[in-house]
Amino acid sequence: MIKVLVEQLEENLEEVKQYREQLIFLAGNYVKYDFQALSRDLNINYINVDLEFSRMLLEISQKVRARKAPSIFKDLFLDTNDSIFLLDHIEILFEASLQLDPGKLLEDISREYILIVPWYGNETDSYLIHAELGHPEYFKYLKSEVIVNSC
Template structure:
């Protein structure tokens, strides 16, 4: 029987404890069930899922466009700092807003330096590339080398290769 995705995330969190960035990405397309898995995981750890879009947009509302770009990393770190470990993030689409001029993966890595973070990633992982959105879309991102542990909704996980 295949190992449930929930268990792969827990094993990835354990493996991430010794890494520079303690980041675990749950990668899947819209509607693939990422939110349900994150909720179950948060319940098990006695924490809650942070809706990044909602939390950040309310904090950024009063700021100018330039202030939003400059202060976003600090605000995201503060939001994560208020959460219990592991920090569970969902709905991270705001991080990809081109007007904010940010590298979403770098932001997530930054907040995972001092705490374990599990974040949903609305995209795909193919042939060692982490993708967000479709080619040509204004928010499209492609990462060749990712300093994070990845669990795919298709059951793949970077932790599997370390197990062998």
């Protein structure tokens, strides 16, 4: 099964280069995969966003954290020559206190780097959805200009 996913992603990586936002979401049953192992199989950089981003945010006072969060997130991609990243565990991006727009943030980064992002939320024909309507972390992302690899 992982071999099939690797082959699909290799095709997606070629296809995504023609998009303005080079963003590939993995939705559905993909969430059961070991994405760190997958990144090794694809020879791409793996980032556990919850772990790395929260580590960086701890260095910033809570008073200015929301204002500086977007630039701090972009710092995750500095100091590397890599152009492709697998971003796992992105739940912190939905943290209401950070006041981020996760879709816009990922789109902005994906104009410079190719991003592969496992989506642990729900999926409809048109949207990727994080959390339930009414929840502080509720987020709905239109899938029109990105690749969504579903299984």
